[in-house]
Amino acid sequence: MIIDLPSTTTSQVNKKLVELRESGGAVALGRVLTLVIATGDGTEVEKAIQAANEASREHPCRVIVVASGARQAAPRLDAQIRVGGDAGASEVIVLRLYGPLADEGAGSVVPLLLPDAPVVTWWPTDAPDAPAKDPLGALSHRRITDAAAEADPIESLQKRTKSYVEGDTDLAWTRLTSWRAMLSAAMDLPPHEQVTAATVTGAADSPSTDLLAGWLSAYLEIPVRRLESSRAGSGIYSAVLERPSGSIEIVRPDGKVGTLTQPGQPDRRISLQRREVQDCLSEELRRLDPDEIYEITLGGLKGIVRGEDTAEESAGESSGEGDAE
Structure with missing residues (x-):
């Protein structure tokens, strides 16, 4: 009515x-x-x-x-x-x-x-x-x-x-929930080694890419390279965490499905489709207390080292239009 x-x-x-x-x-x-x-x-x-x-x-x-x-x-x-x-x-x-x-x-x-x-x-x-x-x-x-x-x-x-x-x-922060969960779970598996370097690649106009790099910088206490992919509006393309035994990598070439690669484990396909606004809004309404992790992540943006444009996703960049995550 x-x-x-x-x-x-x-x-x-x-x-x-x-x-x-x-x-x-x-x-x-x-x-x-x-x-x-x-x-x-x-x-x-x-x-x-x-x-x-x-x-x-x-x-x-x-x-x-x-x-x-x-x-x-x-x-x-x-x-x-x-x-x-x-x-x-x-x-x-x-x-x-x-x-x-x-x-x-x-x-x-x-x-x-x-x-x-x-x-x-x-x-x-x-x-x-x-x-x-x-x-x-x-x-x-x-x-x-x-x-x-x-x-x-x-x-x-x-x-x-x-x-x-x-x-x-x-909401650019809220869209990272799945990425953060996947990376945290991967780091919790053996071998429990320190991450020595990290790189996050995404569109130049993607605030979520910056926030993911800032989160990693704040919690790993290392500078994080932030590289730019070639497509505006394509969101996050990949995150790579380097450890002595090998790298943890999540690559999402099409803006929908990612591939998780880590030492000693078979490659896994994971759903990383951009979340709808209503899903992000609903998540934020679940809590009314201050978001301390978001605050720390904003501080971690100072630890981002920006790099040149990259073309890592050229083989699979045809189907991610409209993904601003």
């Missing part, structure tokens, strides 16, 4: 939510958090709502979408309430702010926050330089950005490094 409330106020939105609850129980009270989505008033609104709806099946929540419209328009608040099948396991409130109200997203959100529930703010595309200092970020226990979705992903990641505050995280 979708209910439009043009030229309205937040008090009228709250009143309508109460009416829905009293009339048919359409709006349940068992919400575990409030998810605020800060975005422009473009096509990304529906994509973000769809991702939040999918994530809400694991984390029932109130979703408040703050969509900033034209700042030259007259001040106006248009709202929309979605419940039932149009909202997954959540209730969705879309606030479209025009004119001077476009800069007052936090003031419009506060009256609609669930009482005594954590607040998470997510910027699906362009995020502020310092999320914790943004009015919406200041309301939140957790702040989720996505460097890969910004115009300059690597520059955005550098901004995250300078502005990090406990509670910040980035």
Whole structure:
């Protein structure tokens, strides 16, 4: 069910939510958090709502979408309430702010926050330089950005490094969960030798490649070479850990399936397809405490040694388009 409330106020939105609850129980009270989505008033609104709806099946929540419209328009608040099948396991409130109200997203959100529930703010595309200092970020226990979705992903990641505050995280980091799990499991197998050198190869515009190199640098306490593959948007191509008895290698030439090679073990094919936004969002909503490993990884970016362009994937580079991991 979708209910439009043009030229309205937040008090009228709250009143309508109460009416829905009293009339048919359409709006349940068992919400575990409030998810605020800060975005422009473009096509990304529906994509973000769809991702939040999918994530809400694991984390029932109130979703408040703050969509900033034209700042030259007259001040106006248009709202929309979605419940039932149009909202997954959540209730969705879309606030479209025009004119001077476009800069007052936090003031419009506060009256609609669930009482005594954590607040998470997510910027699906362009995020502020310092999320914790943004009015919406200041309301939140957790702040989720996505460097890969910004115009300059690597520059955005550098901004995250300078502005990090406990509670910040980035979906470019979340996309690394499978890579980190595979590399950790491989290093746990004998022979238990120290890694003497490491190399991570990926697209020049892949923030996840930088973060994987930073994670290895921080935890192995060695400089990590960060090489560039030839295709923009192709994400991570390979990770190589050198040890005296031989190297551990994960190579993903097609952006979907990788091959794990290690001494004394047969080669293994492993699924490393890029994770969907809703999967990453759902993972981040499982924890509301600070992500210390992400913080340490941002510090590890200083241990990256950047190299020249490489062509290692030339034999299998034809089928990984669109993979920004």
